[in-house]
Amino acid sequence: MSDLRVACVGAGYFSQFHYDAWARIEGAHLVASVDKDIARARSTGLHAYADLPQMLSAESVDIVDIITPPPSHLDCITQTLTARPKAIICQKPFCQSQSEAQEATARAEAAGVPLIIHENFRFQPWYRKIKSIIDAGDLGRVLQLTFRLRPGDGQGPRAYLDRQPYFQQMPRFLVHETAVHFLDTFRYLLGAPTSVFADLRRMNPAIVGEDAGLVLFAYPDGRRAMFDGNRLLDHGAKNTRCTMGEALIEGTRATLTLEGDGSVHLRRFGEMETEECLGPSTFPGFGGDCVFALQSHVVDALQRGKPFENLASAYLWVLDAEEAVYRSSETGQWVELT
Secondary structure (H helix, E strand, C coil), rough: CEEEEEEEECCCCCCHHHHHHHHCCCEEEEEEEEEECCCHHHHHHCEEEEEEHHHHCCCCEEEEEEECHHHHHHHHHHHHCCCCCCCEECCCCCCCCCCHHHHHHHHHHCCCCCCECCCCHCCCHHHHHHHHHHHCCCCCEEEEEEECCCCCCCCCCCCCCCCHHHHCCCCCCHEEEHHHHHHHHHHHCCCCEEEEEEECCCCCCCCCCCEEEEEEEEEECEEEEEEEEECCCCCCCCCCCCCCEEEEEEEEEEEEECCCCCCEEECCCCCCEEEEEEECCCCCCHHHHHHHHHHHHHHHHEEECCCCCCHHHHHHHHHHHHHHHHHHHCCCCEEECC
């Protein structure tokens, strides 16, 4: 089977993880990079283009990986669909609005091209391990899940400027940019909740959007999931960006703890001792190599005819949930999720 030809759109900060992963994936071959700053595209060592339509007309590609900010997503997806690739991957946050995301999804479905959202947190090895333990029934009935986001990168007037400076100007920040990862991850681990209550706030006056908040999700059988996020605070980890925080998954038979080093520990109900289910992450890059895992999943699905995770049509739920979170914070009321 011949390698799938891949082109990346965008060569900014986070794209480094995409390019590195593609270079290591068996069955994929990077052929081109597109960026408005042609120097950045050339720095990848690939065929470089400043214009996406030009690249699409010059190169034969099977996968187009869009690694650009949300304002460009709809145009990039629309332009790429004219080339009818085998799949499109698009970074999150997905588009600028629900209406744009719905339009992009509809256009991809009409063209018969799978559109996969690059929502990589569910591909982090610790969440894959936690999911397998839940599914095996080792925790019994899971009653509560809590995640405490504590990256410690949000203090002072220079917050985010060294890595992703546009964070400072995002009118919606903590939830739109960061907590969407956990909306999807919570759904992956426990299924879709039915309602949400949120209390969001801005703690650093140097930024425009919210950077702290509590988001409580309710399930019809009394289960709860809590996202407790504060980007100004840290947690006990040498690399606070490894897991971005700590998690507790509590069931009737046992409790799982996710530590900041990526390790997962299980304590059985009524006992004091814990057992290690997953050791600390040794991967030096982002999120336990979850970018590699997601992109490998897409390649495997295309080559073997397997179903995709995070198709845009399914990911629209996350955008609906995000809107419900902001509406709850604005009104101070519980909001139903459909």
